[in-house]
Amino acid sequence: MDQRELASLTAELVSVPSHEDETAAGDTIEAWLRQETDADVTRDGHGNVVARRGDPSAPSLALVGHHDVVPPGEPQVDEAGEYVVEERDGRLYGRGSADMKGAVAAAMLAFRDAEVEGASRDRSGAGDAERGGTAEDGGIKLVFASFVGEEIGGVGARGAINDGFVPDYAIVAEGSTNYSKPGVTDVVIAHRGRRASTLVAHGANAHASVPEKGVNAVYRACDAVGVVRELDYPEVDVYGERVRGSIAVTEIDGGSAWNVIPDSCTVTVDERTVPGEYAPLDRAEEIEGVEWRVDQDLPPMACSDDAFADAVLDAAGDVQEGEPEHVTKPHATDAGWLAEAGTACVVCGASEPGEAHTDTESVSLAVLSRCYRIYRTTAEYGTSFAE
Structure with a gap:
């Protein structure tokens, strides 16, 4: 050749x-x-x-x-x-x-x-x-x-x-x-690897002039983001080489109008995984009304x-x-x-x-x-x- x-x-x-x-x-x-x-x-x-x-x-x-x-x-x-x-x-x-x-x-x-x-x-x-x-x-x-x-x-x-x-x-x-x-x-x-996740926060609609009548899903989503921000990045050693993961919130989407308390909000999380370790993203579900789903998991x-x-x-x-x-x-x-x-x-x-x-x-x-x-x-x- x-x-x-x-x-x-x-x-x-x-x-x-x-x-x-x-x-x-x-x-x-x-x-x-x-x-x-x-x-x-x-x-x-x-x-x-x-x-x-x-x-x-x-x-x-x-x-x-x-x-x-x-x-x-x-x-x-x-x-x-x-x-x-x-x-x-x-x-x-x-x-x-x-x-x-x-x-x-x-x-x-x-x-x-x-x-x-x-x-x-x-x-x-x-x-x-x-x-x-x-x-x-x-x-x-x-x-x-x-x-x-x-x-x-x-x-x-x-x-x-x-x-x-x-x-x-x-x-x-x-x-x-x-x-x-x-x-x-x-x-x-x-x-x-890469794990793509979505946090879905659920709430209840109300007129924005009486916010106490509803449950603000954006606030719940923000609380879930706070949990994600506090998570440690996973780390592992492979043949003496340190492999360190990462976690980042990359998108947030919620609300339908300026005068409506939002009843739904989604948060996209990009996680770079390491061999044998994941970040405990399930902790976000400890926030009331928040559920976590995995959309993609590349090993x-x-x-x-x-x-x-x-x-x-x-x-x-x-x-x-x-x-x-x-x-x-x-x-x-x-x-x-x-x-x-x-x-x-x-x-x-x-x-x-x-x-x-x-x-x-x-x-x-x-x-x-x-x-x-x-x-x-x-x-x-x-x-x-x-x-």
Whole structure:
């Protein structure tokens, strides 16, 4: 694989609109895998593309991405409504280049190129003979998966998991570049989740000239907000890295007219969760007339296998001059769903903080090449990290 092949495949994927319907992008990925590999390629009922190669009975390592994107900004579409893709100064610009079709392309090429059929090398580069092992104990089933619906709550990942997709190990190719220091692609061993909640305060209508005749739902909602403000942020340690959550009231809506005591008021709460911990938002229900409901709960992730986390970090260190670190990520990814199902996950990819979802979204082609090498190197470690 050379960088031009990676740049070309990334540009091809980015050029396919997939913010409303991922079908065409999935078609492109599926067709490439069928043409370029001899893998078992499937398209499930959710629209996910999954390919498998290597020993079917061996432990599985999945390279995971998603091919849906958020809606493009005005500079990212032309007059005909087509996605604009531009390459300049070593970067590829376009909706989805960073989040995350560039990393999907890198994972596709690593899936194709990784040598996983016979003896695999250990993490020092030695073959099975030097380790005293056999081809069987180093074998691996390598999996590529690109999901739909990640941007709307992990719809594709959840569907695949419900259908039985639970690999032993996974590298989720979301962004981890420039987290510990500039110019370095790190390995994320934990990230926060997101729980979206609504507090509903109930009251009783009355004319505003006689407020004592009613029960003001806005006042009750404000009391509930006061409870939320006093809650401590949840915190947890993962492999020595501190992961701290957050809680914020982001919307409040109540009342129907300037002269009517409101009988209803709703409060939206954004909570960033940490592995194994939630804020006790149910305390808001101690306020009379207030009920709490959970509208969305995207799970956090903590890598459940330190040997695997170290192996990916070793691979990352092998292919770049900088010194990558185990780091944490502030927002949810599909790794949360996989980890919840029992997969040992890390996150490692080309996107940089603040790059995704912007009108100037771009990705470094050099960093995409680096990610390709990380994915391929990890796959070629076989299951040495599980020994």
